[in-house]
Amino acid sequence: MYYIENICTDPRYNLALEEYVYSLLSTYKEKFMLLWRNSPSIIVGRFQNTAAEVNEPFVRENNLHVIRRITGGGAVYHDLGNLNYTFAVPNDSDNPFDFQKHSQPIVDVLQSLGVYAEFNSRNDLAINGLKFSGNAQHMDKKRLLHHGTLLFNSDLEKLSLALKVSEDKFQSKAAKSVKSRVTNILQWLPRPMSIEAFKDAILRQMDKKEGFKPYFLSQDDRKNIERLIEEKYSTWSWNWGRSPEFTEKKSRRFNAGKVEACFNIKDGVITGCRFFGDFFGDENLNIFEGHLLHCLYEEKALRKRLASIDTEKYFASIPKEELVSFICG
Incomplete structure (x- = not known):
């Protein structure tokens, strides 16, 4: 498995890098992994109506990025207390949208750190019934992109204020607020650690399981990523693209x-x-x-x-x- 080190916290770059690794590096049959963090931002699911998902006054007041990703699922809040992981791998077309398979390594890492986590519902990971990770996927006939959030030490107050959540979702989750349904990993660890140390623990576990080889982005790679940022992830039409009124x-x-x-x-x-x-x-x-x-x-x-x-x-x-x-x- 190739690992691409990435310290950038600009969500436009990080989502462009993901898409590039998934699609334009698809000639590689090998697996790729990324670990990355975003500055405060809202990342919207591919099929969502952005305006219906975000608290626009809060977005403006806090200067948040709002970026659409290529995977489905719901909108999520990112900050530097949240670590994201990405796998870009050959597609197992016989078992589409197998979220548990691709999120199991994270469960294994947490278990090695003394935290019992479990796959909970269609695409979430939870500790004691509280969600700390939402996962999403995008695929074609050759490649699969699986990525997920890992709430490590995020600002849960801002998370709850940044997103609009429809009442039917509250009803289906039998919960009163976003904040009451989520948790940070840090508070469950037997011994405190930094998010950097947590990242290193994931890398050690994955290296033991898969065997890492570093992949260094070439100048051409970087130019293609910048093109994606300019033509897609920086544009209003991709990130917001409000629909006209319907009858x-x-x-x-x-x-x-x-x-x-x-x-x-x-x-x-x-x-x-x-x-x-x-x-x-x-x-x-x-x-x-x-x-x-x-x-x-x-x-x-x-x-x-x-x-x-x-x-x-x-x-x-x-x-x-x-x-x-x-x-x-």
């Missing part, structure tokens, strides 16, 4: 995440549609949205249009009948 909106929280469907209807026909949410999927959602254009906005026509589409490519782990019933309802 019809509906939302539902499935076991695999929330889906919000927005339609423009003219003379009973769908002239535009967008889907948002904290779900996962491995196909371009624009393609799915395109399938629904110019379809009559009624159940029989919608079911016929969706009959031949493999919806789980776009909405992973949401049964097709449940999704179709939601769209047609």
